[in-house]
Every structure is written in structure tokens, then in C-alpha cells.
Amino acid sequence: MSAAGSGGAVDPKNVPFKGLITVSIMLATIMQVLDTTIANVALPNMQGSLQASQDQINWVLTSYIVAAAIMTPVTGWLSDRFGLRQVFIVSAAGFVATSMACGVSTSLEEMIFFRLLQGLCGAALVPLSQTVLLTINTKEQHGSAMAIWGAGIMVGPIIGPTLGGWLTETFNWRYVFFVNLPIGALALAGMIFFLPNTPKRQRGFDFFGFAMLSLFIGALQLFLDRGEQVDWFSSAEIWIELGLAITGIWVFTLHITGREQAFIDPKIFTDRNLVIALMMIFVVGMILLAGLALLPPMLQNILNYPVVTTGIVLAPRGVGTMISMLVVGRLVGKVDTRILIFTGLCLTAISLWQMSGFSITMDDTPIIVSGVVQGLGLGLVFVPLSTLAFATLEPRFRADAAALFSLMRNIGSSVGISIVSVELARNMVISKADLVSHVTPFDANFANVASSLPLDQTTMMAVLNQSASAQAAMVAYVDDFKLMMIITLCAIPLLALMSPPKKQAAAGGGDSHAAVME
Structure with a gap:
């Protein structure tokens, strides 16, 4: 097997134990993806145990996200230089070890340090799993392989909060990290015994290019994660992070265009389908995790759903995704x-339109129905997009492209969460101000309600204030869902820029790289 597909060193038809390899690498992938969301629900318990403030405990999430984002682009170089098998095993082992270290941390400083190491170790797992599946399967099997990979990527964040909540309530917050031990042990055993050795390719390391890209990614992630906490552009920290991000990406772009041994070969961006796929996976990342960031607090804070009930109500979304991916894996190529x-994309937009009709008096039916529709829609987008992104790409670029694919999805998620969080807070204030402006003793409707209830005026005002807050919050959530629907619809025209499958083959003079699409 070739780490970056260098020269087709392995015949996919002759790879032994293909099923066991797939199971082991997907366990590692699910383990890593779960950790992007599983710790969120444990933060309040973690905060008390580690004696941290609200601002400090958020670094438990930020440190992991920033470290993983910075290390993701270097995956391609590592797999070429040291071999895909070796990097995969070391990354998985490091991820398990740092997970256990997080679980036994006794101070905030220890937790942040081990979460940072966990992010560094886990960054390679997702792009390498995609590279492995593309390499051990024939081009005709790429659709099915990406369906399996996509199921792990998309279902992981959905079940993460539910599993994290159950572990925290049943045991304690440390088990959101300890759960990685059995999963990681099985994944490591499978990789050690069945993942073949991979050829290494001599490839110089562009330290300056890596430093500039890391500066951009790190500063951008801090900008997005810290913005809401420090009141965005009223803080000097945010201006500094924005300036560093712009400087990093500007210098990096200039650097790679004039260098033969660049950190990321500019030739990779000559594949139009890959470039469009990177843009679209950015949008998918926004919709997937932004939606997951909005729904649990909405259900728990406004509709008063317990954590376990919230997980049960959101579970059909994952079921819809699984069904969609099982079906689409057979349709790709046909x-x-x-x-x-x-x-x-249309199904996703329809689901968000359905969610824009949510109210504080609804039952769980609209949540379940819209969740299933959205799961079906995102599954139909993710698998074909993952397949099409690599259909005409030279095999030697696979590891780098997989890293970029994961990076754009993660950045999209961060951008999406930041946008909906800002809009949610802003719309809550505006909606509540509009609602309470009508609640005065001189308003006829208020007077009628007040006279029908055996409460004094002060108590009545408190009750109405609470009701207005709930209504304003729901209006703000609905506005966010509408915004996400518009973003989804705006992504549809990008499809016109993608080459249809038959033209890809023709344009390449019968290039076998397009065979997956035939």
C-alpha cells in the first residue's frame, strides 16, 4: 500500500484482510471524531472538579481544536516520509495515551496540556483513514468506501453529546476520555496485525511554509473560538489574531507559488473538482456542526428536555445519515x-426550512422529522462529494488532499458555530426588546392576562419576563436556522463548476483516475 498513492505500489485487488483493515481504521476515526463533541457536555462537571472559571474551562476545547487544526495539513508529509502505517499506528497510540492522561488530570493546566497533545496525535487519524480506504479499494469501490468513511465522520458528532452526557451522569466526566481506551485498543490491534507496511517517499519539509500555514490556522481558530468570550472586535486580542491570520495565509500563498518543494504542492489546486469539493465541504462543515451546536441547548434550555431525552430525540438524525450513506454508496458511479x-443540498435546505417553524409549544415530532430529512440530505452530499473530490486527482496527492479536505471541514465547522453563536446572541437581545416593549401595565392584552391570574403585579412581570425570554430565544434559534438554509442554497450553484463524470474521462483522454465515476 502506498501512503500517498505513489506510483500505484499496491494493487487494491490483492490487499488481504481488507474488511478487518476497514473496521480497525474506522474505529480509530470514530474515536477521534467523537472527541470533538463528547467533552462539551462534561464541561460544567469538569469546571467544578478542576476549579476553573468559565473562561478558563473553554480552553479545554480550544486547545484541542487548535492543535488538531495545525497538525492536519502536515499529515501528507508525515505519511510520505515515515510511511502511512507507521504514522497511523503512532497517532492512534498517542491519542489513546493522551486520552487516559486527560482522564486522570488533577489540574486545569494538566488538562489543557494533555488536550493539546491529544489534538496533535489525533489530527492525522481522519485524513489517513480516508487515504487508506481510497488506496485499498478499487476505483469502482470508492463510492462504497467513502460511504463507510462518511458514516463514521458524520454520525460521530451526532452521538458524541449523547454518549458524553450518559457517561457523565452514570459515572463521571473522566469517562468521556476513558471510553477511548477500549475503542483505541481494538483499532490498534487491527492496524498492527493487518495494516500493511507502506513505502516511504523522500520529500523535503518546507518549515517556513508549514509555519505560515500554522500561523494562519492557529490564529483563525483562536479568533473564532475566543471571539464571543471577549466581545469580538472590542477586544485587542481579536484584532491581533485576525491580523496574524491574514498575514499567515497571505505569506503562505506567495511562498508556495514560487517554490518547487512547497509544503503543499500548488499543482494539487489545478484539479477543479477538488477545489470545488473543498469549498462545498466547508459549507457541509458549517451546517453539520453548527446545527449540532444549536439543537441540544435549545431542547434543554427552552423545551426543558433532559440530556438523555435530547440524545434520543436527535438520534433519528444519525439514522437518516446511515440510511442515506448505505443507499448512496451503491448509487455513486451509476x-x-x-x-x-x-x-x-435540497433535502438539507428543506430540513432547515422545517426547523425554521419550531416553536416553544411543539412536541418532538418536528424535531425528529427535520432531523431525519437533514440526515438523509447530508449523507447524499458527503459521500458523492468525498468520491468526486478524488476522482481525477493524481494518487500521489491523496494524503495531502485528504488532509485539506478534513481541514476545510473543520474550519467550516468553526466558522459556522461562530456565526450562529453571534447571530443567536444578537437576535435574542433584539427579539426580547421587541417583545417586552409591549408588556406594560397600560397594554390592554397585558391587563386582560393580569386580571385573569391570581398574582400580584411584580410576580406577574417576572413570569412574563421569563416567558418573553423563552419566546425571544426561540425566535433567535429560528433565525439561525433560516440563515443556515440560505447558506445551503448558496452552495448549490457551485455544482455548475464541477465537471460531469463523462467529461472528466474524456478530458483526461480516458484517464483511469476517472474510472471511479464511470
Whole structure:
């Protein structure tokens, strides 16, 4: 097997134990993806145990996200230089070890340090799992392989909060990290015994390019994660982070365009389908995790759902995704990939339109129905997009492209969460101000309600204030869902820039790289 597909060193038809390899690498992938969301619900318990303030405990999430984002782009170079098998095993082992260290941490400083190491170790797991599946499967099997990979990527964040809540309530917050031990042990055993050795490719390391890209990613992630906590542009920290991010990406772009041994070969961006796929996976990342960031607090704070009930109500979303991916894996190669993606984006937009009709008096039916529709839609987008992104790409670029694919999804998630969080807070204030402006003793409707209830005026005002706060919050959530629907619809025109499968083959003079789409 070739780490970066260098020269087709392995015949996918002759790879032994393909099923066991797939199971082991997907366990590692699910383990890493779970950790992006599983710790969120444990933060309040963790905060008390580690004696941290609200601002300090957020670094438990930020340190992991920033470290993982910075290390993701270097995955391609590491797999070329040291071999995909070796990097995969070391990354998985490091992730398990740092997870256990997080679980036994006794101070905030220890927790942040080990979370940072956990992010560094886990960054390679997702892109390498995608590279392995693309390499051990024939091009005709790429659709099914990406369906399996996509299921782990998309279902992980959905079940993460539910599993984290159950572990925290049943045991304690430390078990959100300890749960990685059995999963990681199985994944490591499978990789050690069945993942073949991979050829290494001599490739110089562009330290300056890596430093500039890391500066951009790190500063951007801090900008997005810290913005809401420090009141955005009223803080000097945010201006500094924005300036560093702009400087980093500007210098990096200039650097790689004039260098032969660049950190990321500029030739990778000559593949139009990959470039468009990177743009679209950015949007998918925004919708997937932004939605997951909004729904649990909405259900728990406004509709008063317990943590376990919240998980049960959101579970059908994952079921919809699984069904969609099982079906689409068989359709890729038989139906125009762009039609599948278009259908998926339309279903996603419909689900967000349904969510824009949520109210504080609804039962759980609208949540379940919209969740299933959205799960079906995102599944129809993710798998064909993952397949199409690599369909015409040279095999030697696979590891770098997989790293960029994961990076854009993660950045999209961070951007999406930041946007909806800002809009949510802003719209809550505006909506409540509008609602309470009508609640005065001189308002006829208020007078009628007040006279019908055996409460004094002070108590009545407190009750109405609480009700207005709930109504304003729901209006703000609905506005966020509408915004996400508009973003989804804006992504549809990008499909026109993608080459249809048959043209890809023709343009390449029968290039076998397009065979997956035939």
C-alpha cells in the first residue's frame, strides 16, 4: 500500500484482510471524531472538579481544536516520509495515551496540556483513514468506501453529546476520555496485525511554509473560538489574531507559488473538482456542526428536555445519515454525482426550512422529522462529494488532499458555530426588546392576562419576563436556522463548476483516475 498513492505500489485487488483493515481504521476515526463533541457536555462537571472559571474551562476545547487544526495539513508529509502505517499506528497510540492522561488530570493546566497533545496525535487519524480506504479499494469501490468513511465522520458528532452526557451522569466526566481506551485498543490491534507496511517517499519539509500555514490556522481558530468570550472586535486580542491570520495565509500563498518543494504542492489546486469539493465541504462543515451546536441547548434550555431525552430525540438524525450513506454508496458511479449532491443540498435546505417553524409549544415530532430529512440530505452530499473530490486527482496527492479536505471541514465547522453563536446572541437581545416593549401595565392584552391570574403585579412581570425570554430565544434559534438554509442554497450553484463524470474521462483522454465515476 502506498501512503500517498505513489506510483500505484499496491494493487487494491490483492490487499488481504481488507474488511478487518476497514473496521480497525474506522474505529480509530470514530474515536477521534467523537472527541470533538463528547467533552462539551462534561464541561460544567469538569469546571467544578478542576476549579476553573468559565473562561478558563473553554480552553479545554480550544486547545484541542487548535492543535488538531495545525497538525492536519502536515499529515501528507508525515505519511510520505515515515510511511502511512507507521504514522497511523503512532497517532492512534498517542491519542489513546493522551486520552487516559486527560482522564486522570488533577489540574486545569494538566488538562489543557494533555488536550493539546491529544489534538496533535489525533489530527492525522481522519485524513489517513480516508487515504487508506481510497488506496485499498478499487476505483469502482470508492463510492462504497467513502460511504463507510462518511458514516463514521458524520454520525460521530451526532452521538458524541449523547454518549458524553450518559457517561457523565452514570459515572463521571473522566469517562468521556476513558471510553477511548477500549475503542483505541481494538483499532490498534487491527492496524498492527493487518495494516500493511507502506513505502516511504523522500520529500523535503518546507518549515517556513508549514509555519505560515500554522500561523494562519492557529490564529483563525483562536479568533473564532475566543471571539464571543471577549466581545469580538472590542477586544485587542481579536484584532491581533485576525491580523496574524491574514498575514499567515497571505505569506503562505506567495511562498508556495514560487517554490518547487512547497509544503503543499500548488499543482494539487489545478484539479477543479477538488477545489470545488473543498469549498462545498466547508459549507457541509458549517451546517453539520453548527446545527449540532444549536439543537441540544435549545431542547434543554427552552423545551426543558433532559440530556438523555435530547440524545434520543436527535438520534433519528444519525439514522437518516446511515440510511442515506448505505443507499448512496451503491448509487455513486451509476447516477451523475452532481445530481446526488444537488438532491442532498435540497433535502438539507428543506430540513432547515422545517426547523425554521419550531416553536416553544411543539412536541418532538418536528424535531425528529427535520432531523431525519437533514440526515438523509447530508449523507447524499458527503459521500458523492468525498468520491468526486478524488476522482481525477493524481494518487500521489491523496494524503495531502485528504488532509485539506478534513481541514476545510473543520474550519467550516468553526466558522459556522461562530456565526450562529453571534447571530443567536444578537437576535435574542433584539427579539426580547421587541417583545417586552409591549408588556406594560397600560397594554390592554397585558391587563386582560393580569386580571385573569391570581398574582400580584411584580410576580406577574417576572413570569412574563421569563416567558418573553423563552419566546425571544426561540425566535433567535429560528433565525439561525433560516440563515443556515440560505447558506445551503448558496452552495448549490457551485455544482455548475464541477465537471460531469463523462467529461472528466474524456478530458483526461480516458484517464483511469476517472474510472471511479464511470
